[in-house]
Amino acid sequence: MKVPGIDYYAIFEASPSAMLVITPGFSILDANQSYQELVGRTREELLGQYVFDAFPQEDESGLADLEASLRRVLESRAQDVAGPIRHDLEEPDRPGVFAERYWSPVNAPVLDSEGQVALIVHRLEEITGLVHAGSGEGDYQHRQMELELYARSRELQQVNERLRQANARERQVAIALQEAMLPAPQALAHHRAAVRYRPAVHTLNVCGDWYDVTQLPSGDYAVAVGDVVGHGLSAAGVMGQLRSALSAAIRVVDGPATALDGLDMYARDVDGALSTTAVQTVIAWADHRITYSSAGHPPPALADPDGTVRFLDQATDPPLGAALDHAPRPQATATYSDGATLVLYTDGLIERRGEDIDEGMQRLADHLTRHRDSDVEALAEALIDLNSATDDTAVVVIRL
Structure with a gap:
């Protein structure tokens, strides 16, 4: 928040920290007096320059770190x-003699009214630990230890940046996979449907839960949900196989129980599929x-x-593959x-750590009663x- 009467430009100019104001395209808009003195260049010489051309050193790895940092600011x-960036500066009273110094760049965004990065404030902090240092062995060892630590820090930042880029690519693949396996529900002839899924926090944007909404050749509707044990890409791969198998089965067999029977036998041959829960319903409108028939899954709610x-x-049996001997499922x-x-829902909707599941089911029932006049999209979002x-x-x- 701006405070009336304070000259913020004068504060920028008087700051003892060397600072630049940079555009999102990385060109210099302004440089304060401390920065001009640090690099030995005037404001006129710096304005409009590409920021990577404004450093009095040739540390290519340092410049690569700086560019990665600036791009992280734009993204995050x-x-x-x-x-750290190395600066070999000429000593004022010893022409031609350069002192080795190290600086750590700190980059901070200035956001516009829409929350986008309008400017970047770039500040340099000295990290060599040589200010007023003597020439004794202890000082030298301390300096070497500092430089080693910052070198390790730079290596870790480079590794983290590579991991961040790899994770970003993996997340893009995961999102595409999830969208392919969980498309929007098929339009129903006489009723309206809405679906939502939400992966657990700290996971990729994929999950082992699935849904399927289909209009059968008879004109009835088949609606199912299921829950594979685990999270992430592995669970999503199993989910895709089971969802497709159940969706195919319900089209060709007589009723939900028979479809789950077939899925049970199929799951016994799919790695990671055992103990999956699922519920299949058929709506004869x-x-x-x-x-309906359930394989160890929380019961559908009918409001x-x-x-x-x-x-x-009234038709619940063990999860897929849980029984030693296969037996027909109830309906x-x-x-x-x-x-x-x-x-229809998966257990993440009603279960809480340290809470009885009946409390979660009652919370769901209360929510359905409270939102009974909402349209299906608003109700799905609320749930x-x-x-x-x-x-x-x-x-x-x-x-219905």
């Missing part, structure tokens, strides 16, 4: 410290009937127009009224915000 819109919430929990039906809402943030979460909302 946060302050960043570059690796003409008869106002929902047929009536008056706000009453029922959990479809149940429920009826509904026009305007009811069916919600996904219930997730625990420590587990992947997928939500499907169908207005």
